[in-house]
Amino acid sequence: MFADLHLHTLFSDGTYTPDELAGHARRLGLAAVAITDHDSMEGCDWMASACAQNGLEFVPGVELTAELDGYELHLLGYFLDRHHPRLVRELARFQVVRQNRIREMVARLNQLQIPLQADAVFALANCHAPGRPHVARALVQAGFVSCLDEAFDRFLKKHRPAWVPKFKLPAADAVTLVHEAGGLAVMAHPGINHIDHLIPPLVEAGLDGLECFHAKHSTATTEYYLLLADAHRLLVTGGSDCHGLSKGKPLIGTVKLPYDYFARLKAAAPPARSTG
Ligand code: AMP
Ligand code: FE
Numbered sequence: 001m002f003a004d005l006h007l008h009t010l011f012s013d014g015t016y017t018p019d020e021l022a023g024h025a026r027r028l029g030l031a032a033v034a035i036t037d038h039d040s041m042e043g044c045d046w047m048a049s050a051c052a053q054n055g056l057e058f059v060p061g062v063e064l065t066a067e068l069d070g071y072e073l074h075l076l077g078y079f080l081d082r083h084h085p086r087l088v089r090e091l092a093r094f095q096v097v098r099q100n101r102i103r104e105m106v107a108r109l110n111q112l113q114i115p116l117q118a119d120a121v122f123a124l125a126n127c128h129a130p131g132r133p134h135v136a137r138a139l140v141q142a143g144f145v146s147c148l149d150e151a152f153d154r155f156l157k158k159h160r161p162a163w164v165p166k167f168k169l170p171a172a173d174a175v176t177l178v179h180e181a182g183g184l185a186v187m188a189h190p191g192i193n194h195i196d197h198l199i200p201p202l203v204e205a206g207l208d209g210l211e212c213f214h215a216k217h218s219t220a221t222t223e224y225y226l227l228l229a230d231a232h233r234l235l236v237t238g239g240s241d242c243h244g245l246s247k248g249k250p251l252i253g254t255v256k257l258p259y260d261y262f263a264r265l266k267a268a269a270p271p272a273r274s275t276g
């Protein structure tokens, strides 16, 4: 039995609906899934019912953008009460800033004589937490670039002309927010961030777990983080970070978190939250 605890839906920059994700998960034989949209939990009600229909355990989650010592890091929250007032407020703030950031990126593109319209990006994104992938897709759709990679490489990557920094919550505040909302706080994909020196201060701030299994972690990287999690007595999570198709195939299920780790995560979650 396996879980995939890192999935994006079209409520952020994923391309699948909750129904599509749950269908894939059932066909792949997964036992449990979590959705972790960037700065949004709007997909959770739909995903909860899709999972119930497909006989899957569901964990409401989120991927928060955070920072520590000037480094960006992604903090996963699991088993959250998505109606917790402060969480609702903070997510709304993230979303307003994301929408303003889209306008700023479009203004920069316009200065480069690329007449993309912000409304075209919002229409395509059709969600409250739009991001760079939506700008990239709008650029492709309008024919200004030939593919998403070209959009990122020419315009949207860090230090490229249409790149606009993102709002980030101080990491300790993000951990506190997750805890206040009844959840567990997990550092996402440490193997792609190269900020291991931040793990001890995050543990100090109350970090609960480490995402040891991830689509971009090699076996050696996963083993390294399993040892690190053990050394810091952190819970272990994992997931594919599926945003939709990758190289023509759905990424969901390509990372299989052994159910034992998921059982330990559930056992650590506050009782009211531990089933879904
Ligand atoms: P944002 O949250 O708006 O900064 O966008 C970050 C998201 O963009 C990541 O979660 C990825 O889904 C996506 N992304 C980042 N770099 C690339 C890239 N080079 N090509 C395609 N997607 C990317
Ligand atoms: Fe993403």
Ligand code: FE
Binding pocket: 063, 074, 188, 189
């Ligand atoms: Fe991430």
Ligand code: ZN
Binding pocket: 006, 008, 036, 063, 241
């Ligand atoms: Zn993600």
